[in-house]
Amino acid sequence: MTPLALEPPVEEPVSLDEARSFLRLDQADEYDLLAMLLTAARLMVEAACGRCLVDQHWRIVVDRWPQEGEIRLPLSPVSAILAARVYDQAGLAQPIDPAALSLESLSDPPLIRIAGGVPTPGRDHGAIEIDVVAGFGPAATDVPAPLRQAVLRLAARWFEERGDVASRDARALPVPIAALLAPYRRARL
Structure with a gap:
C-alpha cells in the first residue's frame, strides 16, 4: 500500500499572524522564512504523531x-x-x-x-x-490545540535557533514538544 499526497492543506494549522505574534516579530523581511518553517513544522508534527492535521x-x-x-x-x-x-x-x-x-x-x-x-x-x-x-477538518481551528501548539513551538524554535537545530529535532523532538504529541501518537505494531 502506498499513500500519495495529492493536495496539501489549504492553510497551515498555525497562521503566519499567530506565529508573528508569538515571536513578537515585526520585520516583514523574515515572513517568508517563518511561513516556510511553519510548513516544515507541520510536516514534522504529522510524521511524529502519524496524523494529518488540516484536511x-x-x-x-x-x-x-x-x-x-x-x-x-x-x-x-x-x-x-x-x-x-x-x-x-x-x-x-x-x-x-x-x-x-x-x-x-x-x-x-x-x-x-x-x-x-x-x-x-x-x-x-x-x-x-x-x-x-x-485531517481533523478543513480549518486550523479543527486541529486539537496541543498539536497546533507543537507546530507553533517547533517553528519558533527553528526560527530563534537557526542552524543545525532542525536536523537534531528530526532525530528526536524536544521533550516539551514530544509531550504535546504523546496523546495523539498512532500506535505502531
Missing part, C-alpha cells in the same frame, strides 16, 4: 483487494472517500461504485470495508486507487 487529499494505491475485505489506512484521521478506481487489463481506470466501499473513520487506523461488488484488478501492481480526505 488534505491523499491517494491510497493497493495492488489487490484484501482477502479479509478491509483496507487499514496508513493515514489518520480520514473523513471521506472522494473517489475510487480499478485499472483493467487494458490499463484503463474503471470507477468503483461509491456504495461498494464504506469508511470506518472512527477506528484507529481508519478502515475501508468492501461493502459490495468491486471489479477485479487487471494488473498486478498499483491496480486500485482510492482518494481520501485526511
Whole structure:
C-alpha cells in the first residue's frame, strides 16, 4: 500500500499572524522564512504523531483487494472517500461504485470495508486507487490545540535557533514538544 499526497492543506494549522505574534516579530523581511518553517513544522508534527492535521487529499494505491475485505489506512484521521478506481487489463481506470466501499473513520487506523461488488484488478501492481480526505477538518481551528501548539513551538524554535537545530529535532523532538504529541501518537505494531 502506498499513500500519495495529492493536495496539501489549504492553510497551515498555525497562521503566519499567530506565529508573528508569538515571536513578537515585526520585520516583514523574515515572513517568508517563518511561513516556510511553519510548513516544515507541520510536516514534522504529522510524521511524529502519524496524523494529518488540516484536511488534505491523499491517494491510497493497493495492488489487490484484501482477502479479509478491509483496507487499514496508513493515514489518520480520514473523513471521506472522494473517489475510487480499478485499472483493467487494458490499463484503463474503471470507477468503483461509491456504495461498494464504506469508511470506518472512527477506528484507529481508519478502515475501508468492501461493502459490495468491486471489479477485479487487471494488473498486478498499483491496480486500485482510492482518494481520501485526511485531517481533523478543513480549518486550523479543527486541529486539537496541543498539536497546533507543537507546530507553533517547533517553528519558533527553528526560527530563534537557526542552524543545525532542525536536523537534531528530526532525530528526536524536544521533550516539551514530544509531550504535546504523546496523546495523539498512532500506535505502531
